[in-house]
Amino acid sequence: MTDDELPELGFYGLPGHSGSPRDLLGQVRDGERLGLGSVFLSERFATKEAATLSGAAGAVSERLGIATAATNHNTRHPLLTATFATTMHRLTGGRFALGLGRGFDMLFDVMGLPRVTTAQLEDFIGIVRRLWRGEAVVGHHGPAGDFPYLHQDASFDEDVPVLLTAMGGKTLEFAGSIADAVVLHTFFTDETLARSVAAVRRGAERAGRDPAKVRVWSVLATVGDHLDEEARLRKLTGRLATYLQGYGDLLVRVNGWDPAALDRFRADDLVAGFAGAFDAVATPDQLRRVEELLPAAWFDAAATGDADRCARRVVDQFDAGADGVILHGVTPAEVEPVVEAYRKVRPARAAALPRNPGRS
Secondary structure, eight states, X not given: OOTTXXXXXXXXSSOSSOSOTTHHHHHHHHHHHHTXXXXXXXXXXXXXXXXXXXXXXXXXXXXXXXXXXXXXXGGSOHHHHHHHHHHHHHHTTSOEEEEEOOOOHHHHHHHTOOOOOHHHHHHHHHHHHHHHTTOOEEEEEETTEEEEEEOOOTTXXXXXXXXXXXOSHHHHHHHHHHOSEEEOOTTOOHHHHHHHHHHHHHHHHHTTSOGGGSEEEEEEEEEETTSOHHHHIIIIIIHHHHHHXXXXXXXXXXXXXXXXXXXXXXXXXXXXXXXXXXXXXXOHHHHHHHHHHXXXXXXXXXXXXXXXXXXXXXXXXXXXXXXXXXXXXXXXXHHHXXXXXXXXHOXXXXXXXXXXXXXX
């Protein structure tokens, strides 16, 4: 690893809504050029299928870590997911981490899929880890399903890290007890970030694991002044409003924000009658209206302002206990000024991390 590489920083490929998956190829190349450590790939059921994107990222990169953050275990058969992860592990020379998440109950309801539970995740992770060790899973009856016989290859001894996305306290503790790495959520205050890291470490310790060996990634919306106004509105106001549309009660609760402000946001005629996600389809005028509805302090959970100020907010994440920071909502090219400013204030402790985002 060279001195100009930054394994502690990551970015999301195809941030937000994208109808052009080929754009990922240039983003991955830009990420490597800037020395960023990892690309994280979220999944949406349109043009952002995680296995396809992972293979593309692996094919055009040589050093970048790659993780799904996240896919859902209930959308694929365990043997298929285990095979996807093994293929990526070998394709990339060990740079891949399988990231899983709970997803959205209402979406699974309309898809006809079972809602994801902690018990299912624990059972599923146990199954794929056994398959990666070359074991046969015979006569399995558990929360993840009933499987008469699952097997990949008896010669396998694949060390694929498992990453979990988590938000609530119980899920964070569970993640610490079983996962190799944890990805938190955007728009966490510094205090919430510190509590979340503590919950992950506590879960690991209670499970008899070394808490320091669970890598915790903060997710920091990084929306600098070098971006134009419409881009800033969409990536900051639009993104926060979209989260508040989907699971505002949880985000407000974990941050200790005023629920009455959320109620006022939801009661506004624009919000109550809005069709679609704000970060995808809202006009600039609509986003300006939404910005007026939200408390200004809620935006302090992001990195805003000039590049130096954004870089200092990145360092704040490490001070709050994170091991890595995902620069969220922006492509590598869009965040380049912040990355260069960060090099001047980079904490020395960040330099020793491995490239794989699932390894500590």
